[in-house]
Amino acid sequence: MNEFICGMPKAELHVHIEGTLEPQLMVAIAERNKIKLPYKSVEDVRRAYTFEDLSSFLEIYYSGIQVLLTEQDFYEITWNYLKKASSQHIRHTEMFFDPQAHITRGISFESVFIGILGAMMDGEKKLGISARLIMCFQRCMSVASAMEALLLSLPYREWIIGVGLDSYEVGYPPKKFASVFARARQEGFLTVAHAGEEGPSEYIWQALHYLKALRIDHGTACIQDMQLVALLKAESIPLTVCPLSNIKLHIFDSLKMHPLKKMLDMGLHVTINSDDPAYFGGYINENLLAVQEALRLDHNDIYRLARNSFQATFQTAKEKMTLL
Ligand code: ADE
Ligand code: ZN
Numbered sequence: 514m515n516e517f518i519c520g521m522p523k524a525e526l527h528v529h530i531e532g533t534l535e536p537q538l539m540v541a542i543a544e545r546n547k548i549k550l551p552y553k554s555v556e557d558v559r560r561a562y563t564f565e566d567l568s569s570f571l572e573i574y575y576s577g578i579q580v581l582l583t584e585q586d587f588y589e590i591t592w593n594y595l596k597k598a599s600s601q602h603i604r605h606t607e608m609f610f611d612p613q614a615h616i617t618r619g620i621s622f623e624s625v626f627i628g629i630l631g632a633m634m635d636g637e638k639k640l641g642i643s644a645r646l647i648m649c650f651q652r653c654m655s656v657a658s659a660m661e662a663l664l665l666s667l668p669y670r671e672w673i674i675g676v677g678l679d680s681y682e683v684g685y686p687p688k689k690f691a692s693v694f695a696r697a698r699q700e701g702f703l704t705v706a707h708a709g710e711e712g713p714s715e716y717i718w719q720a721l722h723y724l725k726a727l728r729i730d731h732g733t734a735c736i737q738d739m740q741l742v743a744l745l746k747a748e749s750i751p752l753t754v755c756p757l758s759n760i761k762l763h764i765f766d767s768l769k770m771h772p773l774k775k776m777l778d779m780g781l782h783v784t785i786n787s788d789d790p791a792y793f794g795g796y797i798n799e800n801l802l803a804v805q806e807a808l809r810l811d812h813n814d815i816y817r818l819a820r821n822s823f824q825a826t827f828q829t830a831k832e833k834m835t836l837l
Contacts, residue, residue, distance in 0.1 A: 524607075524784075604837070679730070717732055721744070
């Protein structure tokens, strides 16, 4: 089973590039950029990675991001992730990045974007991995700030496949961003949104209705609402579930309590993803191995998860054929 899981081709649809910053690389980049970290060593960084909830994680995550200043820094984190992804037989990845977390620190959109794009091109050429970018708006920031990020992205429009919504969830309903998402759709971006991670199922309804989200990131709260489950099934809306993230952020008490198997059995289009692998203790294979064991998934379940991941990509039917 383990060989089957690790060796099978798969797609990853929910990974934050900034969340792939491994402690070792964080320390190396901080040294290069002459930034003083609040940690004494790589082990010290790892020890800081215990979280009570999404908010306590995001504080550490945004603080880690501060080391990223130059195009080279963005190239390196992306390249590191793509090497790891390729070693785990990920054929295609759709990666989030958080431009507002960088432009508000005075870093140009261009440096962030060009660094990431350079690694994506090298990934395609040297590793044979196809990669796409999704730009996330931070729901805790203003609509004006999200619109500013959207306008800055327009010169790079052809390289960014979609927009998403992330960051602190409870108290920040998706509805607020309806106008930004409408503009993004007009510009040709596809749309996704984090919803129902820590927040209620109502936020999933809102993401579908007001943002016209084509995929829901996390979305595990849907199981509290059978009408919503029926809609997600009828419309075949993919849910990009991140099991190790959910446990680290105490969304569920243990993997045995995770609703993934229930969601699969209800016929929902679920996929497995790593979210912020450097912070949550595992990339996609570690997530798959952990849920397989905890929930006693069989070969059929695992195969479905991999097949779902390819079906849920934003690749065209023709492009999907070349991934397998
Ligand atoms: N940004 C990075 N990881 C996130 C998560 N799990 N939820 C919301 N925003 C995020
Ligand atoms: Zn996420």
